[in-house]
Structure formats: structure tokens, C-alpha cells
Amino acid sequence: MKRLAELIPGRMSTQPEDLLCYGFDASGLEAAPSAVVWPQSVDDVVKVVKFAFAGDVPIIPRGAGSGMTGGTVPSKGAIILSLERMNRILEIDRENMTALVEPGVINGKFQRELERHKLFYPPDPASMQFCTIGGNVAENSGGPRALKYGVTRDYVMGLEAVLPDGRIIHTGVKTAKGVVGYDLTRLLVGSEGTLAVITKIRLKVLPMPDEIVTLLALFREVEKAGDAVRLILGQGIIPRTLEFLDSGAVHAVEKYSPVGFPQDAAALLLIELDGHPQGIVKEAARVTEVCRKLGGEVIMAEDEAAREKIWKSRRAVSPALYHLKPAKISEDIVVPRNRITEMLGILKRLGNESGITIINFGHAGDGNIHVNLMIDRNNKEEYEKAQRLVAEIFRATLNLGGTISGEHGIGLTKSAYISMEIPPAELELMKKIKGIFDPKNILNPGKIFPV
């Protein structure tokens, strides 16, 4: 490690407090790395990666550590490669509607910078005020606006990345189109730090929408909220967000970051429409009618301040849940949109049968439900029961034609379940791809594939 410190002086630490701070993410898992490094340029990354390659030392790329599946939790002896100091917005090209950023740029900071240019970058994970664009690319993150605008993958045009042997590669194009060769950009997006270290990202950006209308719809029955999702989309209306919170989530967030959500609602939908003012007024009226027919009560946010307050509370749901129990297992299933009511019914039944409190919220318009099993990790019996419940939830999800992860990835926490969804031949192909990029298996080993 002395040699590593000499390679990037002042940008490496083996201090116990640093090892502690960089050993966990939002999954609740933790382990100490052997060192933390903070590269400031691609040259620094190359030096660290070459050092690791020569000595067969595992290396873990890290953004803000907000991942939900243990993606940055170090394996034994690993070096944490924190990209947080590579945080410059290098270019905003208004004519070509693109931006070039370093991986450590915070998503929310990028959004605010674009707004000054009347531009808009849709991917908005609820963690946007602290997660990095590099982490978003590595996880192919989504967010509430994915319903209308898609996920990170849909905005990444090209990448600069460092391979595990230290070679720098460039993928993709700067142009609106490009079909030369295999699409390595798409392969790296969502690769969870297992194929290459991403060091520059070219993103597509959009013009800012003219106007936004924000509605809150409150329902006395969870199933009615699920029906509303299906019926709104069935009318051909694509809101920019269609978020769902069950009563447990509403109660938790009201205690933590009060916004005045009614406490007697069984479920709440947060619906946002954007576009031309005249068009969205009409759409808002149709959405209101659908919700009211199902017995929902609809409230419109009066101004930007009211809108911000609602979103602040929505983004606080995940941390707010820790007030209910010391820990949670957060799952991230997706079912086809028209099966959402059915899935919510199954979750209710499984919660009742197991005695484990299940709190659901998420991006209902995408069929993406964040299923939270509230537990105490020190209670072994409860923890094991919850693990069995996770497998049952995944089985039910797959039976409905869904997927076990919409946006949080596989990392460590879901690797034991990957073969429930991916058949052997496809899994073998993925492992071979990993072997081509990383023959020594030093880049984020033990993630995605079960050991």
C-alpha cells in the first residue's frame, strides 16, 4: 500500500475512520476495505487500476455509496476507488443538446446547472440530492420521471472508461445516431462496477417542459389506487410521474417530514403532468375524473413551494421508514402495469400470513414497487423469516411476468436470486462477458453473480 500512496500522493488513506466510512452503502451491509483512494483524473484511475491488476488486489468503484444492494461493499482486502472528487461538469452543448460530465457529479447539482440553461435531464432517483451520475450509470438508475422519459440508459450516449488492466476505452457517439459495431455503451450501463471504471459520461439532455401540474389523489382502499394507475394509463395519458405510497409509508413520512398528507388514506398517488399548458390542464381534468370515479379525493399543488414540499416528503420515504423498525429489507420488484393491483393484493396477503410488516411505495406507473420488509436484524428468527418471504415475493413477481429488480440492481443482496430470473445459458454468457473484460476478476468481485 506504500507504493499506492506514492503513486497518488495525498489521495489515499488507510486510516481506520476512512475505512469505516467507506465500507457500507444503503443496503445495511458493511465490511472494511484495505484502503480508500480519491482519484482526481483519469490518469489517477489508470495508476490505481494498474497497481491493483499487477498485485491481484480487488478494486471497488464508488460514487456516493447510496446503492441499495451492497454494490460498493468491499470484498476482503479491496481498495475503494471513490470517484467523488472527479465531479466537474465539463461541457453543456445547447446546440447538440448534450452534456459531458465526470462520474462524481451529483445528479441534483447537474439538474440545477441545466435549469440555468433551460435544459432538463429526466433521470431523478429519489436520492438525487446525493447520488452521483457515475453511480446512476453503473446502476442504470430510474426515478419517478422514468414513466414518461425512461431511465439513465436512455440518456447515455457515450462513455470513457478504464478497463481492469488499465487501458482507457471510449464508447458510443456524440451524434444523435450511431450504429457502428456492438453497443458497448449499453453493456457498461447497469454493469454495477464489474466491467470497467467509468470516468466520463456524455448525456443527452432535453428542453425544459413548459409547465408542470402536480396532483395528490387519496384513496380509502389500496386496490382502488392500483386501479387508478391502470385506468389513467389506459386512457393514453402518460404522466411524467405516477408515484404510489401505501398508508404505512404515508404515516412514516408524516412523522419524519410532515407535509399534511391525510392520515386516514389507505393509499396515495402523486401524479405529475408536464407539457404545453393547455394540454396538461385537460389531462389533469381527465386524471381527476378517473380518480374521483374510484372514490379518490384529488388535491392540486397550488404553487412551486407546495410542489417542492410534496416532493421533499416523497424523497424522504425511504429514510423515514427507519423510525418504524431498526432495519428493512428493501426490494425493488416490477410487474406489468396492469398487474399492479394483483401484486399489491399478494403483498398484503404475504404480510398478514408472515406477521412481518410490509410497506410499499414506488413508481406505480412503471409497475415498480419498492417492497420494504420491516425487521430487526438482531432478531435471527425474524430475519430468516424475512429472507424466505423475499423468495416468495420474487416467485410471485416472476409468475406475474415481472422482474426482481427495476432499478437497484443485483449487487450482493440479490445475487443469490439472480438464477430465479435469468436462465443458465444467458447467465453463462454474462459470466463470459465479465471474464473478457476482467480476466483476473479484480473489479468489484462477488457482485451480481453468486459466489
Ligand SMILES: Cc1cc2nc3c(=O)[nH]c(=O)nc-3n(C[C@H](O)[C@H](O)[C@H](O)COP(=O)(O)OP(=O)(O)OC[C@H]3O[C@@H](n4cnc5c(N)ncnc54)[C@H](O)[C@@H]3O)c2cc1C
Ligand atoms: C433514499 C434513497 C432513495 C433512492 N431512490 C432511488 C430511486 O428512486 N431510483 C433508483 O434507481 N435508485 C434509488 N436509490 C439507489 C441509489 O441511490 C442509486 O442506485 C444510485 O444510482 C447510486 O449512486 P451512487 O453514486 O450512490 O453509487 P454507489 O452506491 O456508490 O455505487 C453503486 C454501484 O455503481 C458502481 N459505480 C459507482 N460509480 C462508478 C463508476 N464511476 N464506474 C463504475 N462503477 C461505478 C459501484 O461499484 C456500485 O456497484 C436510492 C437510494 C437511497 C438511499
